[in-house]
Amino acid sequence: MTDHERTAQELAVSLRGITKEFNDGEVKALRGIDLEVPRGQKLVLMGLSGSGKSTTLRVLNRLHDPTSGEMTVLGEDPMAMSARELRRFRQRVAFVFQHFNLVGRLTALENVMAGALGTLRGPRYGVMTYPNAMRHEALAQLERVGLGDQAFQKAGTLSGGQQQRVGIARALFQKPELVLADEPVASLDPESSRQIMELLLTVCEEDGLTVICSLHQVELAIEWADRMVGLRHGEIVFDRDASQITIADASTIYASTDPTTSSDPEAA
Numbered sequence: 001m002t003d004h005e006r007t008a009q010e011l012a013v014s015l016r017g018i019t020k021e022f023n024d025g026e027v028k029a030l031r032g033i034d035l036e037v038p039r040g041q042k043l044v045l046m047g048l049s050g051s052g053k054s055t056t057l058r059v060l061n062r063l064h065d066p067t068s069g070e071m072t073v074l075g076e077d078p079m080a081m082s083a084r085e086l087r088r089f090r091q092r093v094a095f096v097f098q099h100f101n102l103v104g105r106l107t108a109l110e111n112v113m114a115g116a117l118g119t120l121r122g123p124r125y126g127v128m129t130y131p132n133a134m135r136h137e138a139l140a141q142l143e144r145v146g147l148g149d150q151a152f153q154k155a156g157t158l159s160g161g162q163q164q165r166v167g168i169a170r171a172l173f174q175k176p177e178l179v180l181a182d183e184p185v186a187s188l189d190p191e192s193s194r195q196i197m198e199l200l201l202t203v204c205e206e207d208g209l210t211v212i213c214s215l216h217q218v219e220l221a222i223e224w225a226d227r228m229v230g231l232r233h234g235e236i237v238f239d240r241d242a243s244q245i246t247i248a249d250a251s252t253i254y255a256s257t258d259p260t261t262s263s264d265p266e267a268a
């Protein structure tokens, strides 16, 4: 194994000069992102609306193809994958969505098992059409997120916080190595937000997963992240260890002034 390959194995993510343009270059969503994320790190992405957080997350599991640049995710190059390899790769990279992305008319349990549909042949209709071991595992994950009693309740009838718990159980059910969470608490009230972030990061820590999460709540980010990365206009303008950051520091990313001109040289 070469040094480069060894480093790629130790890192969950390595992005080099990643750009992403939309509308034939009219929108430059990412303008050269360089980012290395060690395995097991809990990284929060911050930035104003439109700064490129979602695009970064979506490039990582190839929901978007980058326009240019190189990337390695979990030791592999997603750009070089066939459709089949990409399906397998996406089992290793779970996504937690802001609006939960559950099927409201299906039970919580079925929504969790939907996380494994990529590994099953053909569609499934109803809980009993999934293998027994899968049902047990899905139930165990629902219990883990505190929803064992709601396993057979239709997802659409659950509260927002409960729906996101299902979203987290679905992610864990995939047995991922990397969890990408796109503003997972943006649709929730402050108390539920705190509970859900605590849950997400605790379970990911227990399972030794890498988490990359976009989040607007600076206090929550400082409390739960190992590292905070700020984006502005598709560029990284802030990259620090969360333990060395204050709310005022982190808030510069949301200030009207450009943090690259801040008096603190490290904030650039």
Ligand SMILES: Nc1ncnc2c1ncn2[C@@H]1O[C@H](COP(=O)(O)OP(=O)(O)OP(=O)(O)O)[C@@H](O)[C@H]1O
Binding pocket: 022, 023, 027, 028, 029, 047, 048, 049, 050, 051, 052, 053, 054, 055, 056
């Ligand atoms: N599918 C798309 N087509 C065209 N432009 C897009 C598309 N997706 C994102 N963009 C643009 O790319 C830029 C970055 O968007 P992105 O969604 O990554 O920002 P964000 O930081 O996640 O914002 P928010 O906090 O509002 O979710 C924005 O200008 C956005 O309008």
